[in-house]
Amino acid sequence: xxxxxxxxxSLSLPAKLINGGIAGLIGVTxxxxxxxxxxxxxxxxxxxxxxxxxxxxLIKTVRSDGYFGMYRGAAVNLTLVxxxxxxxxxxxxxxxxxxxxxxxxxxxxxxxxxxxGAGTCQVIVTTPMEMLKIQLQDAGRIEAxxxxxxxxxxRAASGHLELKSPTAFQxxxxxxxxxxxxxxxxxxxxxxxxxxxxxxxxxxxxxxxNNLGRxxxxxxxxxxxxxxxxxxxxxxxxxxxxxxxxxxxxLQSLTRGGQEDTYTxxxxxxxxxxxxxxxxxxxxxxxxxxxxxxxxxxxxxxVYFLGVGELILSLLPRRDP
Numbered sequence: 001x002x003x004x005x006x007x008x009x010s011l012s013l014p015a016k017l018i019n020g021g022i023a024g025l026i027g028v029t030x031x032x033x034x035x036x037x038x039x040x041x042x043x044x045x046x047x048x049x050x051x052x053x054x055x056x057x058l059i060k061t062v063r064s065d066g067y068f069g070m071y072r073g074a075a076v077n078l079t080l081v082x083x084x085x086x087x088x089x090x091x092x093x094x095x096x097x098x099x100x101x102x103x104x105x106x107x108x109x110x111x112x113x114x115x116x117g118a119g120t121c122q123v124i125v126t127t128p129m130e131m132l133k134i135q136l137q138d139a140g141r142i143e144a145x146x147x148x149x150x151x152x153x154x155r156a157a158s159g160h161l162e163l164k165s166p167t168a169f170q171x172x173x174x175x176x177x178x179x180x181x182x183x184x185x186x187x188x189x190x191x192x193x194x195x196x197x198x199x200x201x202x203x204x205x206x207x208x209x210n211n212l213g214r215x216x217x218x219x220x221x222x223x224x225x226x227x228x229x230x231x232x233x234x235x236x237x238x239x240x241x242x243x244x245x246x247x248x249x250x251l252q253s254l255t256r257g258g259q260e261d262t263y264t265x266x267x268x269x270x271x272x273x274x275x276x277x278x279x280x281x282x283x284x285x286x287x288x289x290x291x292x293x294x295x296x297x298x299x300x301x302x303v304y305f306l307g308v309g310e311l312i313l314s315l316l317p318r319r320d321p
Contacts, residue, residue, distance in 0.1 A: 013093060018309030020085035023300040028077045030299065031292045033058055033070035038288035039137040042249045045260045045277060050144055054288050065140055073136030076129055076168045084125040092118035108204050115199040120192065127191045128184035132168050134252045139166070142255050190248035190266055197244070198237045206233035223301070230297035238293040243282035245289060246273070 037057040044051065051057035061069050095114035100106055106114065166174075175183035206229050213225030221229070238245075247269050256262055261276065263269040273281050303309075 012313075013089065015307075015309035015313055016089045017082075017086050018312055019303050020089055020300075021082035022308055023296075023303040024081035024085050025078060026303070027296040027299045028074065028081055031295050032074045032077070033061075034288050035292050036061070036070055036072065036137045038285035038292065039134055039249055040141045041288065042246045042285040043138050043141060043253055044284070048145060048259055050141060054291075060144070061140055064144060069140060072139060073133040073168070076132045076136065080125055080129040084122055084129065087125055088118045088122040091121035108207055111207070112200055112203050115203045116196050119195040119199045123188060123191050123195060126195065127188050130191065130248070131184055131186060131252045132171055134249055135166070135171050135254055136168060138253055138255070186254075187248050187252040190244060190251050193266070194241050194244040194248055198241045201237040201240050202233050205236060206230055209233060227298055227301045230301055231294040234293040234297040235290040238289045239286050242286040242289055246282050246284055249285075 034054065037051075037054040040051060040057050041054065051060060058070060065072070092114055095117040096106060096111075099110040099114055172184070209229035209232060210221045210226055213221040213229070247266055250269050250273070251263055251266070261272045263272060
């Protein structure tokens with residue numbers, strides 16, 4: 001759920017939607033295995049550790065579920081990433097227009113406010129998307145934990161250890177039946193606490209880093225400067241809000257291992273993590289999250305630099321007025 005970079009703000013909304021959708025689809029496909037490892041590492045609690053690191057998690061996932069096991073939950077993201085970007089881009093344009101004075105260039109603070117407003121609107125899609133994605137990503141960890149428990153208890157018959165993972169449709173249907181539409185928005189508060197500060201950190205940091213590489217007072221920064229600035233700013237913001245991302249992941253995980261804590265809300269989650277796992281638990285998966293965010297920004301920069309959206313629009317037949 002990366003913000004669209006500020007160099008794209010001069011583009012038309014249709015071009016932004018195309019570029020954002022393409023960047024999201026390519027980015028999710030490229031970094032999803034790392035995101036899966038992040039979710040599983042963040043959900044591990046003391047006494048139920050299955051993975052020692054990102055690489056250990058990915059190796060064990062491939063061994064147990066095959067190569068495509070690393071893409072559990074990807075279909076949800078790939079389906080919803082385009083409407084997510086459409087909402088964020090349209091909202092960002094709306095807030096920028098509302099905050100601008102007589103068409104003058106927005107100040108950095110107003111750009112931050114516009115980005116935060118867009119991020120707030122985006123959670124309409126982001127929260128259910130992440131909710132379903134986390135269940136599917138974490139299913140393999142829960143299965144492995146249950147199998148290990150069964151083997152330890154002497155129930156080694158393979159037929160009794162096979163556990164089928166639910167599909168995104170089955171999860172959605174079950175949540176709607178049991179809790180209504182609010183079931184899909186569990187962890188909404190934590191999602192807001194993550195995404196709004198992320199935008200507040202990212203936008204000013206990117207703007208300042210990008211300005212350092214400008215060739216002149218008015219000229220745009222070279223592509224490689226914007227690329228590097230986006231990667232550095234995105235990774236920094238991702239690590240900064242990682243504690244909230246851990247809380248969000250824990251709150252949105254519906255299935256738990258036998259010895260794992262359950263949580264009633266953000267405060268309860270923070271208290272139990274501090275009591276049972278210590279402050280370092282809030283940094284679980286931080287390097288994975290940084291590795292996920294940096295390529296997403298890089299891919300977005302490449303898509304915008306190549307003008308993919310503008311190229312597609314130019315190939316469409318134009319209607320005469």
